[in-house]
Amino acid sequence: MRNAEFDRQQVLRNAMYAFMGKGYSKTSMQDLTRATGLHPGSIYCAFENKRGLLLAAIDQYHEDRTCHLLALFAEDVPFKQKIQRYLDEIVAECLSCDVSQSCLLVKILTEVGEQDADVAAKVSAYLQQWQQALETAFATAIADGEIPSAPGAQASAQFLMMAIYGLRTYAHTHPHEQQLRQLTAMLTQQLLG
Amino acid sequence: MRNAEFDRQQVLRNAMYAFMGKGYSKTSMQDLTRATGLHPGSIYCAFENKRGLLLAAIDQYHEDRTCHLLALFAEDVPFKQKIQRYLDEIVAECLSCDVSQSCLLVKILTEVGEQDADVAAKVSAYLQQWQQALETAFATAIADGEIPSAPGAQASAQFLMMAIYGLRTYAHTHPHEQQLRQLTAMLTQQLLG
DNA sequence: GTTATTTTTGAACATTCATTCAAAAAAGAA
DNA sequence: TTCTTTTTTGAATGAATGTTCAAAAATAAC
Numbered sequence A, B: 001m002r003n004a005e006f007d008r009q010q011v012l013r014n015a016m017y018a019f020m021g022k023g024y025s026k027t028s029m030q031d032l033t034r035a036t037g038l039h040p041g042s043i044y045c046a047f048e049n050k051r052g053l054l055l056a057a058i059d060q061y062h063e064d065r066t067c068h069l070l071a072l073f074a075e076d077v078p079f080k081q082k083i084q085r086y087l088d089e090i091v092a093e094c095l096s097c098d099v100s101q102s103c104l105l106v107k108i109l110t111e112v113g114e115q116d117a118d119v120a121a122k123v124s125a126y127l128q129q130w131q132q133a134l135e136t137a138f139a140t141a142i143a144d145g146e147i148p149s150a151p152g153a154q155a156s157a158q159f160l161m162m163a164i165y166g167l168r169t170y171a172h173t174h175p176h177e178q179q180l181r182q183l184t185a186m187l188t189q190q191l192l193g
Numbered sequence C: 001g002t003t004a005t006t007t008t009t010g011a012a013c014a015t016t017c018a019t020t021c022a023a024a025a026a027a028g029a030a
Numbered sequence D: 001t002t003c004t005t006t007t008t009t010g011a012a013t014g015a016a017t018g019t020t021c022a023a024a025a026a027t028a029a030c
Helices: A008-026 A029-036 A040-047 A050-074 A079-095 A104-112 A117-143 A153-173 A177-192 B008-026 B029-036 B040-047 B050-074 B079-095 B104-112 B117-143 B153-173 B177-192
Strands: none
Touching (some): A008 A050, A029 A040, A040 A050, A050 A117, A079 A177, A104 A117, A153 A177, A153 B177, B008 B050, B050 B079, B050 B117, B079 B153
């Protein structure tokens, strides 16, 4: 027997940054060997192929972001502040100059979603999971009287997801903090009363 | 002298459908020769290279969609109905099974925007042009008293563009008419009072 | 009708790609 | 240590890619 030398999480995080930067097709195996420090044979030994590395990177991305989201909403601050902070973080990401500008799940979904049903299903399920977490948060906020009952937890979570997708795309053409803040302000006004 | 045999608009529309379906990278020259009916040499003679064909297809797409948008907003119906119809069309596109599900400009912007500054600039300018048209329409609607003055023409146009981006992405994970209609209903309620 | 210019054709090109493979290295099991 | 199994290495492979090119065809101008 022999164990792998590399740190799997580290490798997956490097791979996901590579995929976020160039997308799946344009990220070559050469890019991936450079980003991960692994030779082609090691990648194929550990992840089967390039697509397998993508799938594993998606899993890691989802795990990392889910932890972050749950931690944020577990904090002991008013619900409105949680949403506000969440949107602030997204705006900051959109404005950052590194590759984290875009969400890996959405990037992959729009790029290869139509051609690879398995990838699309996995990514869709993960996004739906986040939407469900937001819906639960909205529901408890409504039950606690922190926000008005209209338009409801489900509708609010749906709309928030849609708006986040839109915000990230909008930032591609208008990477200006002022405009993005104006958009999130309109959004919070609608969802938080 | 000799004129080209093919119908340039027809070729560009076929090319843009090909690009919309698979994106830029995954659309091979073989796909393009099949879609356009042109041999490689003809494509290079007329458009210089694959990227040139993309740029020409983007121009054609923008021209087609701009004509459609202006015609819709030139109709003699209340402003609210124009917005409603516009969103209805987008929802219908999102639900259609052919490749027109996605907007070519947004698809290309998110795929190659970070790597090709010229393409990004062209696409961004075209999207901004559409946003400007919407803003003008909102402004006259406010001036005519058709909608309340808040939140203002510029903010409304920005938010609408963002929401359309988001709606198209959201449709990738939830291609269900009911949910999309719920989202557009929340949107029109906010923007049209 | 002849010439000049351009497009069309489709095979050929060089390059890049994801993938494979056999040998070498490493580590757990005996 | 010795054996066995797995990972690592990095060159090799074949397929697919975007692009080029020279000959052929076609049109416009004269």
